[in-house]
Amino acid sequence: KLEFDKVLQLLSERCQGELGKKAAMALRPYTEYALIVEPLKRVDEMKRAAEGEQPLPMSVYYDLGEWLRMLDISNYVLDAEALMQIYRNLSLVRAVFEWFSEERREACPALAFLLEPLEWDASLAEAIERVLDEEGKVRANASQELQRIRKAMLSRRRALDRLFAQLIEKYRQKGWLTENVESFRNGRRVLSVPAEYKRKIRGIIHDESATGKTAFIEPEEVIPLNNDLFDLQAEEKREIYRIFKELTAKLAPHRQKLERYTNLLAELDVIQAKASLAADMRANMPDLQPEPRLDIRMGYHPLLLLKNKAQGRITVPFDLQLFGQNRILVLSGPNAGGKSVTMKAVGLMQLMLQAGMLVPMDEISEPGVFKKFFADIGDQQSLEDDLSTYSSRLQNMREFLEEADEHSLLLIDEFGSGTDPKIGGAIAEALLREFHRKKTFAIITTHYSNLKVFAFNTKGVVNGSMLFDKEHLAPTYMLKVGRPGSSYAFEIARKSGLPEKVLKYARKRTGHNERALDEMLIDLQKERADLEEKLKEVAKR
Numbered sequence: 087k088l089e090f091d092k093v094l095q096l097l098s099e100r101c102q103g104e105l106g107k108k109a110a111m112a113l114r115p116y117t118e119y120a121l122i123v124e125p126l127k128r129v130d131e132m133k134r135a136a137e138g139e140q141p142l143p144m145s146v147y148y149d150l151g152e153w154l155r156m157l158d159i160s161n162y163v164l165d166a167e168a169l170m171q172i173y174r175n176l177s178l179v180r181a182v183f184e185w186f187s188e189e190r191r192e193a194c195p196a197l198a199f200l201l202e203p204l205e206w207d208a209s210l211a212e213a214i215e216r217v218l219d220e221e222g223k224v225r226a227n228a229s230q231e232l233q234r235i236r237k238a239m240l241s242r243r244r245a246l247d248r249l250f251a252q253l254i255e256k257y258r259q260k261g262w263l264t265e266n267v268e269s270f271r272n273g274r275r276v277l278s279v280p281a282e283y284k285r286k287i288r289g290i291i292h293d294e295s296a297t298g299k300t301a302f303i304e305p306e307e308v309i310p311l312n313n314d315l316f317d318l319q320a321e322e323k324r325e326i327y328r329i330f331k332e333l334t335a336k337l338a339p340h341r342q343k344l345e346r347y348t349n350l351l352a353e354l355d356v357i358q359a360k361a362s363l364a365a366d367m368r369a370n371m372p373d374l375q376p377e378p379r380l381d382i383r384m385g386y387h388p389l390l391l392l393k394n395k396a397q398g399r400i401t402v403p404f405d406l407q408l409f410g411q412n413r414i415l416v417l418s419g420p421n422a423g424g425k426s427v428t429m430k431a432v433g434l435m436q437l438m439l440q441a442g443m444l445v446p447m448d449e450i451s452e453p454g455v456f457k458k459f460f461a462d463i464g465d466q467q468s469l470e471d472d473l474s475t476y477s478s479r480l481q482n483m484r485e486f487l488e489e490a491d492e493h494s495l496l497l498i499d500e501f502g503s504g505t506d507p508k509i510g511g512a513i514a515e516a517l518l519r520e521f522h523r524k525k526t527f528a529i530i531t532t533h534y535s536n537l538k539v540f541a542f543n544t545k546g547v548v549n550g551s552m553l554f555d556k557e558h559l560a561p562t563y564m565l566k567v568g569r570p571g572s573s574y575a576f577e578i579a580r581k582s583g584l585p586e587k588v589l590k591y592a593r594k595r596t597g598h599n600e601r602a603l604d605e606m607l608i609d610l611q612k613e614r615a616d617l618e619e620k621l622k623e624v625a626k627r
Contacts, residue, residue, distance in 0.1 A: 087463040088433045088497075089389055093363075093443070096392075100362045103147045105348065106355030113356075115440035117457045119376035125357075125442030127196035130371035132361035133444070135194060142197075143181040144358050147351045148174060154345055157338045163331045169214055170222040172337065172344065176211040179347045182354065200353060204346055213336050217329055224326050232325045235318055242315045246275060246308060253277070253305055262286055264300055273319070274312050276302040360443050367391055369444035372451040378493050378527055379409035379454035380432065386446040387431035388438065404428055404565035409454070412548050414521065414528045416541040418570050419552035424563040425531040426463070426499050428552065432529055433461060433497045456527070457493035460486050464499065476505045483517055487524075496521060496528035501537065511536045522547055538570040 098110040116122050135141055148171040156162045164172075183206040191198040217228045226236045250268065254277070257263050262283040269278055271292040279287055281294070284301035290309065293302040304312060337344070363369075367388055375381075384403045394401045402424075408415060417425050435445040439453060447453075462482045490496055501514045511534040518540060521528050525546075530537070541547040549570040553562045579589055 087461055088430055088437060090434060090437045090441075092389060093434070093438060097356070097359050097363055097443070100359035101355050102144055102358075103149065103352060103355055105147075105149045105352035106359065109352055109356050110359060113441045115437050115459070116442070117440065117455065119374070119455050122440050122442060122455060123374050124196055124199075126371060126374060126439070126444065128200070128357050129360040129364060129442065129444050131194040131197045132357050133364050133369075135190075135197075136358070136361055136365065140185070142185055142354065142358060143178065144351075144355060145178060146174075147178050147348070147355070148172075150175060150344060150348050154341050154348075157334070157341045161331075162334065163327065164334045164337070165330065166218065166222050166224070169218060169330065169333065173211060173214040173218065175344075175348055175351060176214070178351060180206060180208070180211060182350070197354075197357070200350060204343075204350065207340065207343060210337065210340055210344070213333060217333055224329070228329050229325065232322065232329065235322050235325060239315060239318045239322065242311055242318065246311045246315065249308055249311065250275065253307060257287065260286075269302060271302045271304075273316065274304050275308065276304045279303050364444035366395070367444075367446045369446045370449040370451075371444060372439075372447055372449060372453055374439070375452050375454045377409075377454050378456045378495070379452070380406055380436075380495075380527065381409060381452040381454070382406045382432065382435065383448040383451045385431065385435060385448075385451070387427055388434060388446055390427065390431070391446050402563040404431070406432060406550075406565065406567060408527055408529075408548075411546050413525060414518070414530070414541070414547040415550045415567065416518075416537050416547060416570070417529060417531045417550045417552070417565075418533060418538055424552045424565075427563075428565055429497055429499060429529045429531055430463070433459070433495070436495060456495040458489065458491070459495050459497075460490055461497040462486070462499065463497065476510075480513075487517070487520055490521065490524060490526045492525035492527075494526050496526050496530075498528065498530040501530040501532045501534070503533075507534070510534070515540050518547070519544075541570070 094111050094113055097113070098107040101107045101110050132142065150172060153164060153168040153172065156164065156168075183201065186194075186198055186201055217224060219225055224232070227233050254263065254267050257277065257279075258267065262279055264278040264280055266278050269276060274292060276292055277287065277289075279301045281299050281301055284291060284303060287303050287305060289303045289305040289307075291301050291303050294300065295302075367386070368391075369388075383405050385406065386401050386403050391401045406415070406428075417429060419425050435447065436453065436456060437459065438445050440455060460482075462479055486496060501518070503510060514532065514534060515536050518528075518530070518537060522544060532538075538549055541549045548567060550565060550567045551569055553564040553566050579592075
């Protein structure tokens with residue numbers, strides 16, 4: 087409901103390797119301060135480094151799990167593909183170690199800490215470099231024997247080229263060849279001969295075309311050279327296998343080191359993805375506190391910010407502080423005014439922070455750490471049990487009452503809705519009272535006046551509203567803490583074109599007291615704020 091999975095998907099898309107993508111999708115919020123603050127520092131350092139002239143080198147790398155497991159098997163021999171993937175990873179690790187100069191280690195201590203348990207072993211990459219070139223082909227000088235074999239192969243090919251050229255010229259003049267004069271069959275070089283002339287050329291017929299009109303003949307003059315070349319190719323394969331076996335034996339004792347190198351790449355991959363996402367959201371490193379608290383300055387809903395940015399639209403920031411005595415925010419205001427979006431923004435930002443991601447808030451923000459998260463947002467109807475939406479939500483409330491404590495963050499959308507308003511409002515107030523007693527942190531959205539009154543009368547519970555442009559009857563999406571909000575139902579109904587007589591009747595049915603309650607609460611809240619300010623001034627004297 088908070089769309090944390092969408093954030094993880096965005097993160098995964100920014101990763102270079104499959105290991106990083108999997109790790110990104112598996113991210114979950116931590117609940118221990120120490121496990122949160124260090125990852126945040128690493129992302130902040132990576133973001134700052136990316137803004138510099140030389141960002142950390144990070145490119146495609148490979149999941150070596152399958153190959154490394156094979157190293158545990160006696161006499162197993164890695165092939166060129168496996169060796170090349172290991173080499174690519176080692177090359178990237180080498181670039182990472184080179185990037186972390188003494189100066190950078192001082193500038194990025196949290197990132198540099200990841201390298202502390204590791205040492206760069208240049209011998210592993212060098213061993214592969216002596217065997218394979220950049221394209222993954224075996225070097226001619228990988229061994230003296232291979233060098234000898236390839237020289238002999240080159241000599242035979244040149245001799246074969248000369249002899250074939252002579253034969254082609256000879257048989258072409260006689261008209262015994264097709265337009266495609268030669269090809270390869272069964273690894274042997276052959277002439278393409280029309281079927282009617284195949285008895286004219288002495289040699290071995292290796293194949294015929296599908297139509298039977300062309301025969302592929304190895305002339306007897308080249309058979310000795312082809313045999314030599316065939317034997318040399320077999321020798322080459324055996325020697326390459328021997329070289330790979332020797333190289334595999336060199337790598338096998340370093341299996342754990344190769345695994346740690348790969349894990350380092352995956353971890354750095356996720357960190358750079360977090361930094362990339364943070365840069366796109368203009369996210370900052372807040373002053374994280376170990377205790378549960380909400381302190382968001384100039385905060386934005388992360389996904390809404392990215393969406394609006396892509397569309398060239400402005401996103402309205404919000405400020406919210408819930409700590410110390412104040413722990414519960416009762417958020418009211420018109421529909422489509424931003425109540426739910428703001429509540430979801432707080433929940434999503436907190437999940438992201440505790441999963442080690444920077445979020446779009448000012449760096450002077452001082453958010454905290456929560457042990458548990460609870461959310462009741464939208465339709466929770468269970469089709470299997472055929473329970474009503476309201477019954478399902480009451481089951482959630484029962485769970486929240488049992489599990490939530492002073493280290494919990496509770497998010498409830500349209501608190502108490504789904505049944506008779508008077509009964510729903512009364513039950514919602516009773517639940518709110520219990521959450522307050524348990525010192526649970528909570529943000530709830532509601533239209534119920536009794537909850538606004540409860541917030542006004544109860545220390546530790548504060549009203550909040552989404553400001554509304556009464557002149558244009560349009561939401562501003564601005565959060566105002568300390569005052570309740572009106573639904574502006576009649577004003578919006580009038581703008582929608584409902585007949586005045588309908589609205590007049592509805593006003594009578596609503597009653598003057600109900601309509602005046604919001605205005606009275608706003609006035610009282612202002613008077614209370616003024617009085618508290620005067621008391622502070624007196625205390626200073």
